Amino acid sequence: MKALGLDRPIWDQYIIFLTNALQGDVGRSFVFNTPAIDLILLRLPATLELAITALILANVLGIPLGLYAGLKPESVAGRSVMAGSILGFSLPGFWVKVSLIMLFAVELDWLPAGGRGETATFLGITSSLFTVDGLRHIILPATGLSLFTMALVIRLTSAGVRETLPMDFIKFARAKGLRESRVISVHVLKNILIPIVTVVGLEFGGLVAFTVITESIFSWPGMGKLLIDSINFLDRPVIVAYIVLVATMFIGINLVVDLVYAVLDPRVRLSDAGGAGT
Amino acid sequence: MRGKILGLVGESGSGKTVTGFSILGLVEKPGRIEQGRILFNGSDLRRASPEELRDIRGNRISMIFQDPMMTLNPVLRIDTQMIETIRAHKKISYDDARVLARDALGKVGIPSPDERLAAYPHQFSGGMRQRVAIAIALLHKPELIIADEPTTALDVTIQAQILSEVQKLCREVGTALIWVTHDLSVVAAIADQICVMYAGRIVERGSTESVLDGPSHPYTNGLIHSVPGNNRPGTPLQQIPGVMPSLLSLPVGCSFRQRCRYADSMCMAEPEFNAVETNRDHIARCWHPLAEGRPA
Missing domain, CATH: 3.40.50.300 (P-loop containing nucleotide triphosphate hydrolases)
Structure with a gap:
């Protein structure tokens, strides 16, 4: 107790924590007796590769599906996409993930049920994305993790398309004789990217921070699994360090999202403020 | 052209x-x-x-x-x-x-x-x-x-x-x-030319001078008289009474007849384009085309 400083009053402990944290030290793990932040950073790559893969999946599939559903809202396929996205929202994540394991790992035996698989180092980054075995391992957890975000992207894209299509500038683009493909991919898409980027940015923070369930189900050796283990061992400094890291990351992501706005929407660029305005 | x-x-x-x-x-x-x-x-x-x-x-x-x-x-x-x-x-x-x-x-x-x-x-x-x-x-x-x-x-x-x-x-x-x-x-x-539209149809067509100086359709006539510049100052602006019918439920016959002061039983049938007597390029869709502001 004494060695860990747990005998002191709680406010004293807090001030010591704050003083150390400001110097970049968020404490040592009770269990491993190593700096908590090192433990987390060691697991960060595994979580990042899972979150990034899930995010890419959500966008690569979500935006085209949302575009289709927005362009053809009355068609059977369009309705099915929208109905499917509701499932993506409302089915509990852990149930879907266990079902994925049941179907693809147990019944069909196509993909491994858990673990990270082989890793390889490329350009100084060690990741399971660089080996075939690793890729096979990441498919199920990444799919499971991406479903919610994908459903969100689908609904946002389709709502954006339906809102943008009746605008005058779309009609004008058609009246200019542009091909339909250009009208959709440039004139419509660029206008609806702003809400998508906002949500995707915030979702990415969420994906990284809350992979806890996914990592537990697929026994993926990432930060989320570490968090659950630390909670079980009452390893408080690791939990605190985790929360500090995730909070910092959210701030960072919000900043990036704001900067991306300026790239996407000329109206929010400060340097252009001298225009005639509307 | x-x-x-x-x-x-x-x-x-x-x-x-x-x-x-x-x-x-x-x-x-x-x-x-x-x-x-x-x-x-x-x-x-x-x-x-x-x-x-x-x-x-x-x-x-x-x-x-x-x-x-x-x-x-x-x-x-x-x-x-x-x-x-x-x-x-x-x-x-x-x-x-x-x-x-x-x-x-x-x-x-x-x-x-x-x-x-x-x-x-x-x-x-x-x-x-x-x-x-x-x-x-x-x-x-x-x-x-x-x-x-x-x-x-x-x-x-x-x-x-x-x-x-x-x-x-x-x-x-x-x-x-x-x-x-x-x-x-x-x-x-x-x-150079004017087409006047009413309720989805062209009701009068002709050269600008011909239409503006001698409108043949009562609707065109009403439009011209509701421009402030054509009235003596101090007199109330002339209006066309009523509102345009909904395009979903157009009246039988001439679509302007409910607002037209010259309308009669003839207007229950849909009028065709008729050339104005003085000018063959000037046509109007009316049973009672005006001449000099009055029914001919």
Whole structure:
């Protein structure tokens, strides 16, 4: 107790924590007796590769599906996409993930049920994305993790398309004789990217921070699994360090999202403020 | 007719804008073109394939919209929006297209077009944006421009400038113009011919002087008399009583009969176009065409 400083009053402990944290030290793990932040950073790559893969999946599939559903809202396929996205929202994540394991790992035996698989180092980054075995391992957890975000992207894209299509500038683009493909991919898409980027940015923070369930189900050796283990061992400094890291990351992501706005929407660029305005 | 200006007049909801969109095949669903022909240089545009129609749009027929604040895509630069129009119809390099775009901006009176090309729509005023839209419409020296109330959203001084400039540019290029408006004074100033629309139909057509000086349809007559300039100061403005019927439930026969003071049992049948006695090019869809302001 004494060695860990747990005998002191709680406010004293807090001030010591704050003083150390400001110097970049968020404490040592009770269990491993190593700096908590090192433990987390060691697991960060595994979580990042899972979150990034899930995010890419959500966008690569979500935006085209949302575009289709927005362009053809009355068609059977369009309705099915929208109905499917509701499932993506409302089915509990852990149930879907266990079902994925049941179907693809147990019944069909196509993909491994858990673990990270082989890793390889490329350009100084060690990741399971660089080996075939690793890729096979990441498919199920990444799919499971991406479903919610994908459903969100689908609904946002389709709502954006339906809102943008009746605008005058779309009609004008058609009246200019542009091909339909250009009208959709440039004139419509660029206008609806702003809400998508906002949500995707915030979702990415969420994906990284809350992979806890996914990592537990697929026994993926990432930060989320570490968090659950630390909670079980009452390893408080690791939990605190985790929360500090995730909070910092959210701030960072919000900043990036704001900067991306300026790239996407000329109206929010400060340097252009001298225009005639509307 | 090449180089001629047609004024398409009517009150809100009379079908002027839809007429413009129909010509370009841009009627929005669930609307569709039921019947008839759209003749352009002798060929029926309704028979054109979607790709042929696309190539005609912006190239041989272009359109200027009503609200310049809404016609340019807010997130694309002016040069992008002009160059894509050029390259949709002509195989030329990006750089050559940019030069064409710059010249086009200069022609519609935008100062320092080189710098303005890289600007975004929100950096332009309404009048400037409409000039950009006009420059885009003129890029391919079209045979026809459909201008859908292009000056309605602008203030009066800019209105006059744009009006005279479009007229000048069309004359230079030999472009025919359909000027859609509810403003008779604009039409009087620029149009060679006038079509008056009511409830989705053309009710009177003729040369500008002929129609404005001797309107044959009671509706046209009513329109002319409701312009303040035609009344003695101090006297109440003449109005056309009632409102236009909904296009979904048009009355049997002449659609204007419920508001027309000359209506009688004859008007229960739909009137055909009839030439006005004095001028064979001046026609009206009425059973009781006016002559000198009175039923003949």
